[in-house]
Amino acid sequence: MIRFDHVTKRFSPKQRPALRDVTVEILAGAITGLVGPDGAGKTTFLRLAAGLLMATEGRILVLGEDPRESLNFRDHLSYMPQKFGLYEDLTVLENLQLYARLRGIPQAESQENIKRLLSFTGLEPFTGRLAGHLSGGMKQKLGLACSMLVRPKLMLLDEPGVGVDPISRRELWKIVCEQRDQGVGIVWSTPYLDEAERCDYVLVLYEGQVLFFGQPSEFTARVKGRTFLADVPPHERRHVVRQWLEDPRVVDTRIQGQRVRVVVRENGEDAGKKLPGLRRVTTDPRFEDAFIDALGGIPKERVTFRRNGNHEAVVNGREEVVVADGLVKKFGHFTAVDHVSFRVRRGEVFGLLGPNGAGKSTTFRMLCGLLAPTEGRATVAGVDLRKARAEARRHVGYMAQKFSLYGNLTVKQNLQFFGGVYGLRGDNLRNAIDWALEELELKPFADQNTIQLPLGFKQRLALACAIIHRPDVVFLDEPTSGVDPLARREFWLRIDQLVEQGAAVIVTTHFMDEAEYCDHLALINRGRIIAMDTPDAVRAMVQSPEHPNPTLEEAFIELLIRFGEQEGVETNPNTLLNDEKRSEEKTK
Amino acid sequence: MLERIRRLVIKEFLAIFRDPASRMVVIVPPLVQLLVFSFAATLEVRNAGLGIYNEDVGVLGRELVARFEAIPVTFSRVISCSNDQEVREVLDSQQALAIVHIPQDFSRSLESGQIPVVQVLLDGRLSNASMVVQAYIGRIVRQFVQERQLNMPPRHSSVDQIVPVTRVWFNENTSPMWSSVPALLAILTNLVALLVTSLSVARERELGTFDQLLVSPLRPAEILIGKAVPAFVIAYLEGGLMVGAVIIVFGIPFRGSLVLLAMAMFVFLLAIVGIGLWISSLAATQQQALLGSFTYMVPAVLLSGFATPVENIHPIIRWLSDIDPLRYMVAISRMVFLEDPSLDVIVPYVAPLLPIAAFTLFSAAWLFRHRLE
Numbered sequence: 001m002i003r004f005d006h007v008t009k010r011f012s013p014k015q016r017p018a019l020r021d022v023t024v025e026i027l028a029g030a031i032t033g034l035v036g037p038d039g040a041g042k043t044t045f046l047r048l049a050a051g052l053l054m055a056t057e058g059r060i061l062v063l064g065e066d067p068r069e070s071l072n073f074r075d076h077l078s079y080m081p082q083k084f085g086l087y088e089d090l091t092v093l094e095n096l097q098l099y100a101r102l103r104g105i106p107q108a109e110s111q112e113n114i115k116r117l118l119s120f121t122g123l124e125p126f127t128g129r130l131a132g133h134l135s136g137g138m139k140q141k142l143g144l145a146c147s148m149l150v151r152p153k154l155m156l157l158d159e160p161g162v163g164v165d166p167i168s169r170r171e172l173w174k175i176v177c178e179q180r181d182q183g184v185g186i187v188w189s190t191p192y193l194d195e196a197e198r199c200d201y202v203l204v205l206y207e208g209q210v211l212f213f214g215q216p217s218e219f220t221a222r223v224k225g226r227t228f229l230a231d232v233p234p235h236e237r238r239h240v241v242r243q244w245l246e247d248p249r250v251v252d253t254r255i256q257g258q259r260v261r262v263v264v265r266e267n268g269e270d271a272g273k274k275l276p277g278l279r280r281v282t283t284d285p286r287f288e289d290a291f292i293d294a295l296g297g298i299p300k301e302r303v304t305f306r307r308n309g310n311h312e313a314v315v316n317g318r319e320e321v322v323v324a325d326g327l328v329k330k331f332g333h334f335t336a337v338d339h340v341s342f343r344v345r346r347g348e349v350f351g352l353l354g355p356n357g358a359g360k361s362t363t364f365r366m367l368c369g370l371l372a373p374t375e376g377r378a379t380v381a382g383v384d385l386r387k388a389r390a391e392a393r394r395h396v397g398y399m400a401q402k403f404s405l406y407g408n409l410t411v412k413q414n415l416q417f418f419g420g421v422y423g424l425r426g427d428n429l430r431n432a433i434d435w436a437l438e439e440l441e442l443k444p445f446a447d448q449n450t451i452q453l454p455l456g457f458k459q460r461l462a463l464a465c466a467i468i469h470r471p472d473v474v475f476l477d478e479p480t481s482g483v484d485p486l487a488r489r490e491f492w493l494r495i496d497q498l499v500e501q502g503a504a505v506i507v508t509t510h511f512m513d514e515a516e517y518c519d520h521l522a523l524i525n526r527g528r529i530i531a532m533d534t535p536d537a538v539r540a541m542v543q544s545p546e547h548p549n550p551t552l553e554e555a556f557i558e559l560l561i562r563f564g565e566q567e568g569v570e571t572n573p574n575t576l577l578n579d580e581k582r583s584e585e586k587t588k
Numbered sequence: 589m590l591e592r593i594r595r596l597v598i599k600e601f602l603a604i605f606r607d608p609a610s611r612m613v614v615i616v617p618p619l620v621q622l623l624v625f626s627f628a629a630t631l632e633v634r635n636a637g638l639g640i641y642n643e644d645v646g647v648l649g650r651e652l653v654a655r656f657e658a659i660p661v662t663f664s665r666v667i668s669c670s671n672d673q674e675v676r677e678v679l680d681s682q683q684a685l686a687i688v689h690i691p692q693d694f695s696r697s698l699e700s701g702q703i704p705v706v707q708v709l710l711d712g713r714l715s716n717a718s719m720v721v722q723a724y725i726g727r728i729v730r731q732f733v734q735e736r737q738l739n740m741p742p743r744h745s746s747v748d749q750i751v752p753v754t755r756v757w758f759n760e761n762t763s764p765m766w767s768s769v770p771a772l773l774a775i776l777t778n779l780v781a782l783l784v785t786s787l788s789v790a791r792e793r794e795l796g797t798f799d800q801l802l803v804s805p806l807r808p809a810e811i812l813i814g815k816a817v818p819a820f821v822i823a824y825l826e827g828g829l830m831v832g833a834v835i836i837v838f839g840i841p842f843r844g845s846l847v848l849l850a851m852a853m854f855v856f857l858l859a860i861v862g863i864g865l866w867i868s869s870l871a872a873t874q875q876q877a878l879l880g881s882f883t884y885m886v887p888a889v890l891l892s893g894f895a896t897p898v899e900n901i902h903p904i905i906r907w908l909s910d911i912d913p914l915r916y917m918v919a920i921s922r923m924v925f926l927e928d929p930s931l932d933v934i935v936p937y938v939a940p941l942l943p944i945a946a947f948t949l950f951s952a953a954w955l956f957r958h959r960l961e
Contacts, residue, residue, distance in 0.1 A: 368803045370960075390807050398803040404796040406599065408607040413599070420595035421804045449606070465800075475803075 001185035007058035033199030034189035037484025078152035084143030088132030137168025165355035251297035328375035338527035351518035359527035397471035403462040407451030422469035436464040456487035512553035596814030639684035646695020774917040781823030785864025790877035844924030862948025
């Protein structure tokens with residue numbers, strides 16, 4: 001279908017090439033996962049294959065044609081960019097009709113095609129709805145449908161699963177699988193490593209180079225026998241993770257529910273035994289283990305994280321720093337958050353999970369003091385949010401999804417601003433800035449404009465700005481979206497230490513494996529908490545003889561479906577997502 | 589609280605001046621606009637076309653034509669027409685702004701001591717310019733006729749021979765620039781203040797940093813002040829820069845008191861910053877903020893008396909002009925430049941700005957708070 005022969009693509013002679021010496025062949029009737037963090041070259045790969053870019057060096061053949069000579073292959077190709085160009089003010093049906101006309105499909109054929117696609121994607125009940133009013137998942141489905149109007153032989157999908165909740169993601173996956181079974185060749189790019197595991201083939205890209213190409217099982221087989229799960233007393237988990245990581249024989253350690261997951265280096269069998277751990281169980285390797293291993297493991301020097309300031313925080317492990325009591329938020333007649341209650345103690349990571357707009361961001365915003373609750377009580381560090389929101393905000397650190405920093409200010413100026421706004425003065429401020437530059441390894445960039453920083457460093461700076469004033473509670477809103485797995489791991493190592501130093505952390509995330517870092521999880525749907533427990537306990541809720549070892553993602557989907565049944569409503573994620581969508585719009 | 593605001597103000601200045609693009613946008617365009625508008629927005633008629641339909645075969649007719657041909661600054665093209673059809677075409681195609689029709693008996697009646705009739709046809713589509721041209725043509729013809737009559741023995745004393753002697757005060761050469769440039773100065777200062785204020789919040793909304801501000805201990809009022817101060821300072825300095833440019837580049841006299849202008853500008857900018865904050869509380873994106881600013885600017889300029897006298901505005905909407913801060917600033921700027929107004933003359937123009945400023949600022953603060961929920 002696609003053949004790349006020593007392909008290199010450079011956008012500017014000064015920068016490293018976006019793709020370097022890539023040689024692969026993509027087959028028909030298979031899903032090839034294009035895996036890698038942001039900036040790895042995934043989109044460049046797809047745009048080259050779609051004939052939208054020309055290679056700097058090397059040769060490309062797509063459906064037997066060289067894009068330099070002929071672009072006829074485009075008639076049999078569907079390309080779905082990250083932001084598919086839906087017309088938000090047209091209905092679902094009108095969008096499909098428009099794209100059919102744009103691609104020059106005869107009237108009779110397009111009508112039949114549209115009908116087939118609508119039933120295929122489950123969008124039939126929504127034909128009259130404006131595309132702008134669809135949820136993220138439905139938009140992706142509509143985009144997919146629009147790109148499939150031509151009955152493609154080859155589909156290039158750029159991160160179709162990003163920003164889409166697990167249920168919609170699963171539906172998208174199903175649609176694509178049916179296409180594959182009809183012999184269509186599919187390239188599905190994704191930053192999620194767990195998505196990669198389900199592909200027939202994977203092309204792993206990192207900084208423009210091919211790290212691996214083949215079946216995912218081959219890739220994970222590289223770390224076979226080197227992965228372990230260790231039982232550790234709960235309160236020691238975070239410490240153990242770090243301690244073991246310092247061992248040169250260890251590639252990667254990470255919290256997984258109540259246990260610690262360890263990956264050791266080659267000839268690891270012995271190394272694993274020598275670790276000063278407790279009881280260990282060998283476990284099946286995962287894609288991420290192999291990925292981290294292929295990158296050479298977590299860099300050791302980044303492990304420790306000194307406390308900010310020399311004052312000893314009063315660390316009382318039992319103190320509840322966040323209390324939400326029957327929180328309700330209504331926007332007009334719509335109840336976005338319906339009696340949500342939970343507590344978070346110092347030294348704890350609390351995860352808020354839920355489909356897009358189930359009310360988790362509204363809850364989040366109430367606790368940060370951005371929204372006033374309609375009913376109920378919330379306190380942060382003992383301050384009632386209804387009475388003294390500005391005072392409560394002093395105890396809170398907030399890291400927004402998109403790393404909201406001032407791009408044309410330097411790293412130092414950003415720190416000065418946030419530190420100053422949070423009331424740090426004089427020596428206190430200087431020390432805190434030194435600490436942040438030192439501990440987050442931002443020193444070399446101190447006088448650089450923030451906008452020029454690589455994504456991973458932006459994330460570090462965002463974290464630094466959020467915690468420079470030593471908050472009691474840190475709110476993280478999808479803190480790791482887009483950053484590569486190493487940076488993500490590093491980020492969590494820091495968060496772990498922050499938690500050990502006495503802070504409480506509340507996090508929302510779409511990465512289900514990230515939810516493993518949480519001490520407690522709350523699963524929110526339609527404004528209510530439908531499950532709240534430790535990750536292990538949540539998994540146990542859906543354990544069954546057929547399914548002895550469910551992942552958190554599976555548990556999540558299962559619980560959502562069960563919840564729907566209890567309510568006596570058909571769990572149509574689309575309708576439920578749309579409620580959320582409305583609430584999000586109102587929140588804005 | 590002061591420290592927090594100080595931090596925000598510093599950040600705001602850094603954000604504007606560290607970015608080459610926005611640094612440019614703030615400083616260069618207003619100065620360029622001042623130059624371009626001053627030279628473009630002139631009410632003088634230059635380089636116009638003039639059609640002449642001369643039916644007179646006498647010498648005097650030709651001499652009159654020569655008079656018109658001798659002023660290429662105003663009439664760079666003189667087109668002769670030889671029949672009504674051509675006259676129609678020349679006017680219709682806008683080759684000429686006016687047609688001078690010299691009748692067959694022009695020479696004869698002038699020589700016989702009568703007062704001849706000359707027809708002038710004007711293009712009413714350009715009403716302003718054609719009125720200017722009408723007066724000009726009239727003056728040329730009248731002068732020509734008078735000169736001829738002086739060579740002849742007076743038959744009767746005509747009213748036409750009374751010549752009024754005019755003298756223009758404040759703008760001695762009736763240079764249109766003298767009256768338009770000080771007004772433009774007010775308009776452009778208004779524009780800068782409005783844009784900087786309305787864009788600053790919208791930019792943060794777009795970048796997502798606005799939430800970051802809201803979760804910090806900054807209170808809404810502090811954010812508002814932190815946003816208003818830099819915009820105010822930038823517009824104020826820019827205004828000063830333009831005053832300098834007006835005096836040096838255009839050579840327009842500055843006859844009033846600089847202190848007076850500075851004080852009036854201060855109150856005026858307070859009012860404008862309030863309006864800018866209004867727009868920025870409503871706009872979710874920079875694009876919306878930009879659109880909002882121009883939606884405000886266009887009527888504000890039209891109602892300001894910049895191009896047309898405020899008294900000409902229909903009474904039904906004239907009250908809008910009474911609440912347009914720009915109207916007062918345009919008047920103040922013109923007065924301070926061209927005359928040396930005493931306090932009792934200027935106070936009626938400065939005083940209305942105070943309640944307007946108070947209203948825009950406080951209502952913007954109220955709106956800002958309510959839009960956050």
